[in-house]
Amino acid sequence: MEDVISIAENPLLREMCHYVLTNHGKRVRPALCLLAFHLLGGEDSKRAIDVGSAIELIHNATLVHDDINDEGEMRRGAKALYKEYSLGRSIVAGDFMFALGFQLMGTTSNDVVHFVISAAAAMGSGEFDQKKYERNVAADEAQYLKIITGKTARLLECAAKCGAYLAAPDDLESVEKVGNFAYNIGLSFQIIDDLLDVIGDSKNTGKLVGNDLVEGKPTLPTIYAMQDPTYGARVREIFENPSADYSDAAEAIELIKKTDSIDRCFALAKHYADLALKDLESFKDSSYKQSMIDFANFIVSRDR
Amino acid sequence: MEDVISIAENPLLREMCHYVLTNHGKRVRPALCLLAFHLLGGEDSKRAIDVGSAIELIHNATLVHDDINDEGEMRRGAKALYKEYSLGRSIVAGDFMFALGFQLMGTTSNDVVHFVISAAAAMGSGEFDQKKYERNVAADEAQYLKIITGKTARLLECAAKCGAYLAAPDDLESVEKVGNFAYNIGLSFQIIDDLLDVIGDSKNTGKLVGNDLVEGKPTLPTIYAMQDPTYGARVREIFENPSADYSDAAEAIELIKKTDSIDRCFALAKHYADLALKDLESFKDSSYKQSMIDFANFIVSRDR
Numbered sequence: 001m002e003d004v005i006s007i008a009e010n011p012l013l014r015e016m017c018h019y020v021l022t023n024h025g026k027r028v029r030p031a032l033c034l035l036a037f038h039l040l041g042g043e044d045s046k047r048a049i050d051v052g053s054a055i056e057l058i059h060n061a062t063l064v065h066d067d068i069n070d071e072g073e074m075r076r077g078a079k080a081l082y083k084e085y086s087l088g089r090s091i092v093a094g095d096f097m098f099a100l101g102f103q104l105m106g107t108t109s110n111d112v113v114h115f116v117i118s119a120a121a122a123m124g125s126g127e128f129d130q131k132k133y134e135r136n137v138a139a140d141e142a143q144y145l146k147i148i149t150g151k152t153a154r155l156l157e158c159a160a161k162c163g164a165y166l167a168a169p170d171d172l173e174s175v176e177k178v179g180n181f182a183y184n185i186g187l188s189f190q191i192i193d194d195l196l197d198v199i200g201d202s203k204n205t206g207k208l209v210g211n212d213l214v215e216g217k218p219t220l221p222t223i224y225a226m227q228d229p230t231y232g233a234r235v236r237e238i239f240e241n242p243s244a245d246y247s248d249a250a251e252a253i254e255l256i257k258k259t260d261s262i263d264r265c266f267a268l269a270k271h272y273a274d275l276a277l278k279d280l281e282s283f284k285d286s287s288y289k290q291s292m293i294d295f296a297n298f299i300v301s302r303d304r
Numbered sequence: 305m306e307d308v309i310s311i312a313e314n315p316l317l318r319e320m321c322h323y324v325l326t327n328h329g330k331r332v333r334p335a336l337c338l339l340a341f342h343l344l345g346g347e348d349s350k351r352a353i354d355v356g357s358a359i360e361l362i363h364n365a366t367l368v369h370d371d372i373n374d375e376g377e378m379r380r381g382a383k384a385l386y387k388e389y390s391l392g393r394s395i396v397a398g399d400f401m402f403a404l405g406f407q408l409m410g411t412t413s414n415d416v417v418h419f420v421i422s423a424a425a426a427m428g429s430g431e432f433d434q435k436k437y438e439r440n441v442a443a444d445e446a447q448y449l450k451i452i453t454g455k456t457a458r459l460l461e462c463a464a465k466c467g468a469y470l471a472a473p474d475d476l477e478s479v480e481k482v483g484n485f486a487y488n489i490g491l492s493f494q495i496i497d498d499l500l501d502v503i504g505d506s507k508n509t510g511k512l513v514g515n516d517l518v519e520g521k522p523t524l525p526t527i528y529a530m531q532d533p534t535y536g537a538r539v540r541e542i543f544e545n546p547s548a549d550y551s552d553a554a555e556a557i558e559l560i561k562k563t564d565s566i567d568r569c570f571a572l573a574k575h576y577a578d579l580a581l582k583d584l585e586s587f588k589d590s591s592y593k594q595s596m597i598d599f600a601n602f603i604v605s606r607d608r
Contacts, residue, residue: 008425010432065399069392088373089435091395095369095402096428102406103421113417117407121312124400128314131393 033163042167057101119158126150139218153186184276210249224261337467346471361405423462430454443522457490488580498523514553528565
């Protein structure tokens, strides 16, 4: 990915791309793409690596813009790009990384490009839905699942489908199954991620605990707790309050922990992880299948 | 293009795309794409129309983001998208339109996608270069040409090359020539556009006169005037001043008009229009060639 950045003629633009891409995340999407490719018998992995990297670039581009949209201060333990550089430049740098992602993908098939574009469009819708339910006590589980589908699950699905398709373009049934696996993993992954905002350790997550509450993001732990007969009213009050700070968030978190919300979140995350494992059942055993099973199990047992 | 917007599931997102695309500009890029297609003997124009529309979508996406980056208030006589809606949502809506553009292009060849991606990457660099020389008296003609190459000329070149390539993928020499035509037209077009900020009528341009000066943008009329032995010092002073307002801009404009700057700008615009016409010489006469010649002539005689 570092090679592709060198296309940028402007040194500051290169520096900003470098800032984002070296502070890398877990590289879940390239990993899924490559695993799916090998699961379906793919051999020469060059194209799968390119497509996986392209998806990671596009993912990072959207994170740069999402941080601006959500006024997020930190990303992966470092300052968000727009906080380190300027807002305007960060918008353009995000666009540039988006374009580079498509460039890296350009030599593959139109179907693959189509998978990625659809996921990118879904991400836009997901961000809009999330904004719609910001500080909005009408947020419920169904809306939450719609939001995280656009925000997370569709791009993971896309990464897996691309890898599978590159290996077996004629076996669309298997491509769909691997896609469903990743889709369900994506839902599970995001539920746990949102849970870590409530019960996580900021040393591990790189984000301040209670951040989603301060930002008024409609996440599942809050949604469930708002339905609690005893503590729900106060949680709703804090969630609705546009000037809620980290001490209000800490109060809300204490209340959330008194409800059954956290258990319900884990149960739903487990439900989707189980669905994901079911999607793999028909594939013959291999080390790649085992890696995908491990991956699914890892998701629901992430460091609390 | 309206069809493609309907992919957006979120109604507000659809509304925002609609806001941008119905307040359409001159549709120069689709026109160039289609003219180039027919100039090279293309017949069934469906793909050329799709690619031209895709480029227009991508162009509009970058304008949405550029307005945020440049803090531009107005666009084509209406409020900039981020002024009418929110900044965060406008970033995401721009991304979405960007993705839709690539989606619309997805069924064409990889070469076409590659042309568009390269132009999109160049646009990013152009915006960065423009920022670098904002309120910077070191801006000169060479830097200015580099900025407008990224900002304007490369995407027009791309539109023409795509159209030409779709008609005659094996005649790369002609594809390059048509591309050069559009590239030179692009430089000419932008020089005149920047001149209209100084000598234009806001009723025709849809922008306030002196806007570029207030924003500190390094445009050619200002760059030339800053070199004037008599009036240059005061123009530089205003250009450097971060709190310059429209009355300062009006003063600078009066000074610019006293120098040879405007004549020099017209001369350079004409120079590039002449180069563009030269690029067309080797093509056999046709109504399409005549339209392109008319187009080049129109550029340098735009309503002052």
